Amino acid sequence: MAIGVLALQGSFNEHIAALKRVGVKGEQIRKPEQLQNVSGLIIPGGESTTMAKLAEYHNLFPALREFVKMGKPVWGTCAGLIFLADKAIGQKTGGQELIGGLNCTVHRNFFGSQIQSFEAEISVPEIVAKEGGPPSFRGVFIRAPGILEVGPEVQVLAEVPVPSDKAAKSDPAVENVEENAASEQKVIVAVKQGNLLATAFHPELTADTRWHSYFLKMLSETNQEASSSTSLSSEN
Numbered sequence: 001m002a003i004g005v006l007a008l009q010g011s012f013n014e015h016i017a018a019l020k021r022v023g024v025k026g027e028q029i030r031k032p033e034q035l036q037n038v039s040g041l042i043i044p045g046g047e048s049t050t051m052a053k054l055a056e057y058h059n060l061f062p063a064l065r066e067f068v069k070m071g072k073p074v075w076g077t078c079a080g081l082i083f084l085a086d087k088a089i090g091q092k093t094g095g096q097e098l099i100g101g102l103n104c105t106v107h108r109n110f111f112g113s114q115i116q117s118f119e120a121e122i123s124v125p126e127i128v129a130k131e132g133g134p135p136s137f138r139g140v141f142i143r144a145p146g147i148l149e150v151g152p153e154v155q156v157l158a159e160v161p162v163p164s165d166k167a168a169k170s171d172p173a174v175e176n177v178e179e180n181a182a183s184e185q186k187v188i189v190a191v192k193q194g195n196l197l198a199t200a201f202h203p204e205l206t207a208d209t210r211w212h213s214y215f216l217k218m219l220s221e222t223n224q225e226a227s228s229s230t231s232l233s234s235e236n
């Protein structure tokens, strides 16, 4: 079965190209019923308020929430991470609709504006353990969010130092949270919670396909669990 890539806006073509490099077909998703034909979903980076408006226009939110609830693997990159978060804060977040399901608080544009976009080498031991290869990954952060808080069921996969000149200082309502994150000097940029994977950066913009292979492994593990529980229930 193909993997869906939400194709409303943003870097969906780049994800489809990366999936092709690992030998899998990426199916563009624009309508709720198309989700029935895919076993997993990637929500790309882009602009999360625009993406939310388009998702609302195409009546996608109920089907996307159902997809997450069914335990199907979903990977959100950047704006996709914001979409999956239970809570989003930061500039211009008011009223923005989210899919939710990922127990975390995400800060939009955590590192600042477009001009403060950056690249950094990041260490992700979990992916290296499963996929091998070089010890670090190139992280492309484009007006990236940062994850400020996670629930106990969330596995932190990667963190980066908070650049003192880049921490967002925009919204008085989140001053305390920002101070906490800044005082720890690190901010979370990749997490996994069961079947949900989320990265604040863009692996689809690099030649390294290990994140996409890792997501495929999450999918095959889910499919195996589903088929073994079906065979168990048919034995009963």
Ligand code: GLN
Binding pocket: 044, 045, 046, 047, 048, 049, 077, 078, 079, 080, 082, 108, 109, 142, 143, 144, 145
């Ligand atoms: N800053 C964007 C947002 O808040 C996300 C940027 C991205 O996806 N590269 O939606």
